[in-house]
Amino acid sequence: MANLAEIEEYNYSVFVGSEEFVSFRTLVPVGSSAPDIQATVLDTGQSIRLSEYWKKGDVLIEFGSFT
């Protein structure tokens, strides 16, 4: 289990602004390899590596939350 403090910091309860947003421009630039990380499929509850998708075709990923 990951560090509790890190989890709390990531899942802020009030957004106070963050320098981390600026990293979007330099992290994973166009032409670089997309990070291949596991996530949980909501429909099945199973864990899947993102590369399972780009093995099948060109992939469009949208990040989001309910709020």
Place this chain on the structure above:
Amino acid sequence: MGEVPPLTKLYEGYKERGFEFFIVYVREAHPGENYPHHTSPEQKLAHARKLRELEGVKIPILVDDLLGSVHRAYGLLPNMIYLIDRDGTVVYKSDWTDAAELDSVCQSLIRLDEMRAQKLPIIRQGISERLHWIPMDPALRERVYRCSGERAIQDFFNARGYLPYATDAERAKPAAA
């Protein structure tokens, strides 16, 4: 998640043409009384199910872990878009959903496949970069406030000054009174 409808339209068009679409469910961007910040994986899954039900999301949803492992690796903005080709290479990234621009990039990937299939020479590969402007949808903002709770409103003000798309000129200007 206000850009769901335009993206759904693209999804319905492009899934027939070999594209894979998915949403990565990350931390609550504007946690409020009704949808607070996540403290357990089960709660995060439950919020993702709510999104699917209440917004009628058809695009498959993947849920990131509680630490935000996928989110951190891709840049931590709340509504990023990435297009990745079959080699796993990032071919397009955007800080927000711009449906018209995405449509054009997907078309260019289809053209590239056609050129390869016909063994046509590809002149050159290059990179473009741009600023884009997307109209604010007041109805969306209203909905986020209503769903998430009053406390979420303050977030919009707190976020100013930290956005990666603020230009140098904008940063240099004194804050409006």
